[in-house]
Amino acid sequence: MTQYLLSTFVVEGKGPGGPQTPEEMQTFMSNVIALEEEMEDAGAFVFGGALHSADTSTVLVATDEGVITTDGPFVESKEHIGGFYIINAVDLDEALDWAKKVTVAINNPIEVRPFQATGKVADNMPEA
């Protein structure tokens, strides 16, 4: 079993590609709710969330002079992560199946990335 990050991106100034009218919003919500239930029932859903826009972020950097705090985001890019799911899947093909469903439901591209490890670092240490 591998855990995967399914992340979706928003393009600055483009606004969300998602639903505009209240009807569209309703369809969108019911699609997403149904999909999340399906993920939960299959034991695939671990966690998920939608993020505020990237200009609400703050960046901290540890330097010799101490920790410096600045307005974010860290990456200079027009595209920023907008939301994500963390899922369990037996392999990449299964993760891609979920990602296909997500991208259809939210009508936005999805990036699928495997976790090297999840949980607390201490839990991932080999036993002495």
Place this chain on the structure above:
Amino acid sequence: MTSEVDARIASVFRRAHGQAVATLVRYLGDVALAEDAVQDAFTKAVEKWPVEGEPPNPAGWIITTARRGAVDVLRRTSRGRELESEVVALESRLAETLEEWEETGPVDDDQLRLIFVCCHPALKTEHRVALTLRLLGGLGVDEVARSFLVTEATMAKRLVRAKHKIKAANIPFRLPRTEDLEERLFAVLSVLYLIYNAGLEREDGTALREESIRLSRELARLMPGESEALGLLALLLLNEARSPARWVDGYSILLQDQDRSRWDRSMVDEGLALVRSCVTMGQPGPFQVQASIQAVHSVAPGFESTDWERIVDSYDLLYEMMPTPVVALNRAIAIGEARGPQHGLEAINTVESSLETYHLMHAARGAALRKLGRSDEASEAYRRAAQLASKRSDREFLLEEARSPKT
């Protein structure tokens, strides 16, 4: 040690490579480990066979040796009793596989699984090509690098990255499910076709062409019910049959100028038979349509006497399946041959803007304009084509066309 023995080992090795790696991947679950073990077995074969003689079952010998090597590597790297017991369990599983291998030959599904791993859509196309040649074709990293005009270091890096992605992202070693099969098979066939075409780029691309035909033949054997797999094999054979007529003094000869009596008849016949059996299967697809287009050329006594209307029909069908500007351009060229240069030029003009940077579009325009007697425009089009062509021999040919207003 004679080079004859070396060549013999290399040929056994190449045939056994994909099977050996595939079998080991199933048990080790690690492509890189399997590949290294098979490579070491080859090194041992080069040392031992010339002294002790070739074993009765060379492929079996390679996989036994590779298996022992893999287990040794696991032993050396394993720590703790748990892992040791895993190694023991693995060893007995591998021993069973080996018996199975010796009794019934390699498990075909393993090879298929490996093909689908190497050509997984989650991998970059250039990585798919490199993995396919290295793991299934058994080509050395240096050979793969030479084929694609990159340095050995670049190719080695490419392969390492690709294998790392397979492992980290957990690309599964199993056959695609029915609902994914069409898309995934198309990806595999495209990789093999790409390898073949890379082999067409140069006169010394024979190894790439042979390898893509061998793998395509293997795929057609493993998936006899998939008519697209047969279609690709037919397409490759009908193309390859023209090899003896394709190069003269290092220059590539266009289809229209080839001496058709030099085409390899038995390859043509095999290709035609495959096209016919595809038709009876009733599942048309882009590779079958391309094969049927080549079949029309293969049975034509000459370029002018080709059944061009039939080729236009096939391109119509292909365009429905693959609505790309390049398909539209080829269709336009066929229209020019079937109905005259004015019709051809009009059809080319509809794709002109989307293929503005494609040298063959300008070359096709040049040819049509020349036939219409519009020499200045033709020369201009050929010059533009020459500017855009990346191969030197193409540039020379196109500049020659631009200069000589032959009518």
